[in-house]
Amino acid sequence: MPKSTESLCPECGKVIPATIREKGGKAVMEKSCAQHGHFEDTIWSDARMYLSVERYAVDGIGIDNPYVTKEAPVCPADCGLCRIHLTHTVLANLDLTNRCNLTCPVCFANANASGYVFEPTFDEVHRMMAVLRAERPVPCSAIQFAGGEPTIHPDFLKIVADARALGFSQIQVATNGIKLADSLEFTQGMRDAGVHTVYLQFDGMGDDIYRKTRGYDMVDMKLRAVQNIQATRGRRMTVCLVPTVVNGVNDHDLGNIVRYAVDNIDVVHAVNFQPVAFSGRISKRELARQRFTLTDLVDRLHDQLGYLSAEDFYTVPAMSFLSELISIIKGKPRITFSTHPHCGIGTFVFVDDKKNVIPITRFVRVNELLQDARDTADRIQKSKIKGLAKSRAVLRFMRFEKHYVMKDRMPPGMKLDDIIRPLFAKGDKKALSKFTWNALMIGGMHFQDGYNYDIERVRRCCIHYVVPDGRIIPFCAYNSGPTYRTEIEARFSVPVKEWLERNPGRSVVEPSGLARRGSS
Structure with missing residues (x-):
């Protein structure tokens, strides 16, 4: 930093230049509109972490059949998707x-x-x-x-x-869960129709929070919704709790949300925190007071839980290193998480029968795994004998525990080889479902507003x-x-x-x- 990008004026929506720089240890966006003046907003509250995730930035494969076919589309005015969009x-x-x-x-x-x-x-x-x-x-x-x-x-x-x-x-x-809470029959109908995941609004564990964010007392209703999901017959739907986080409103309760997820790990498989995005006008003072960033999320979880730190979280495109390797081995395009490195972060924690929580980074060398996946993909692409290179890659990653796992720190009874082996050998989607069945994903996705808008x-x-x-x-x-x-x-x-x-x-x-x- 500093680095240049393009943003929007939050008043008129015009595309304007913006600079992201370090200021007081934070990553801050500064921009000026000729008509509406200067704007400044904190992008990430920790500039060091902001910079550290950039090593995972990748260009995706985009799409081959865009809706917008013009030769020189302008972002974000020509969305549809277009030929300059980088992720499917x-x-x-x-x-x-x-x-x-x-x-x-x-x-x-x-x-x-x-x-x-x-x-x-x-x-x-x-x-x-x-x-x-x-x-x-x-x-x-x-x-x-x-x-x-x-x-x-x-x-x-x-x-x-x-x-x-x-x-x-x-x-x-x-x-919001109301219809699920009101009717087990309706909840069962959702499951029978084919719903896999209930993305449940879940702002906290106290009604005082819901009165501010939603205007109603809602805790009992939320708990009934989860209980009805637990009570369904057949393949159970899973739950992702989705708290909208506003600084000074519910950021004190994030640890309690995770504890509730851990206590209900049989059905709650993810918590996806979403820092609030502001619509309409807001004063500079209120913007600074209520703004909550992904690094604020990490800090609150560390303070309120104790077992999570910044080193446990990875940006979303880090997963693209593995998906790219699997795509090359299988010989066909696969889902690639090539989103911008500053959009979202996440980690997995494992929960044992006694509700003890162990972050994956405590027993898996995640950095080494991701770097090896990237290097291996590069070697295969450059190899003249691609079949041999692919076979070597499959053999290495099928012996996952030998290369990347600290076995003395693993949760009792866990065998990650049983999960990773099918992924590389057969491309079996059940491997990932088995992985998440024993784990809780904790993450955050910060959607943009006019004040922190980055066109990249x-x-x-x-x-x-x-x-x-x-x-x-x-x-x-x-x-x-x-x-x-x-x-x-x-x-x-x-x-x-x-x-x-x-x-x-x-x-x-x-x-x-x-x-x-x-x-x-």
Whole structure:
């Protein structure tokens, strides 16, 4: 640092130059708009960690069949995707509705506030999913239904079943959990239709937090939702807890959220913290007071849990070193986590029968593993006898425990060879599911707003929205910046009054059974 990039003016949305520099030990973005003046925001609270993750930056394979075909597309004005986008769709978001059964102050989408209802039909949703499956060279295999509240869409379960029929191997639902808490039958129906993961809003363990973030007392409801998921028959859905983190509101409770996940490791397999992204205008003072970064997350988890530190966390594209090697060995493109290194971080911890927690970095030489994967991929690419080089790589990684595991520190009864061997020998997806079954993923994904917007992050985004006209749009372009969400929803929506006339007896805000509470 310093380094140059492009950002947006948070007032007018114009593309403007930005500089990221170290300031007081933090990584800070500075930018100026000729019309609206100077802006400054903390990107990561620890400049050292900000720089350390950059060694994992990689360019992805992009897509072969972009929607936008112009020769010189401009980011983020020409999203669709386009030929300069560097990462294929790893996870697709599909908004089923902007209606909800809550009116939360931190939500991206709210039909009441917008004045119109966005709710694509079953056929429209099917066409959008078909677009994702047609993406090349890597068809999208993971989809998350979102909203609004997706579970209130009249064809919700039918849509989930259709996603399974189309070949999606990971089907997620981002939900507040109300319908799951209210009905075991509905929860079982989700499981039977094909849902794999419930992406559950989960801001804390105290109702005082929910009154501030959502406006309701919600702890009991959240716990009932998880209990109903635990009670389903057959292959159990897993839960990812998703706390929206606001500095000074719930950052004191992050350790308790992880403890709850550990206590329910039979069903909760991940906690994905999401530092709040600000929409609209906010004063400089409030921005500085409420801003919460990924390195703040690491600090809070260290202070509140004791067993996690910065060295345990890896940026998301670190996984691309392994996926690239597997792709080369198998001879076909595979999912590549080539997102920007500053978008998200994560780690795995293992939980034994007594609820003892052991981070993977305590018994696996992760740095050595990742570097070997990268070096091995390079050697295979350069080798004149690629078949021999691939065979040697497979043999090395099939002996995973010998090369990368400190056996004296492993959790009792664990055999990582049983997980890694199928991954390299057969490409068996069950290997990874077995791995996560014994582990809890703890991570954070910091989505952007107008104040910390970095266009380089948008170009490398791997989480995309698919929309009714066939476009695929990066998450941070859709929800901030040019505000594609506003454009798309207005174009494919009907005014609230008209929607109510077409749907007698239905409501824009579905009944939740929760009493509205003031913040305290």
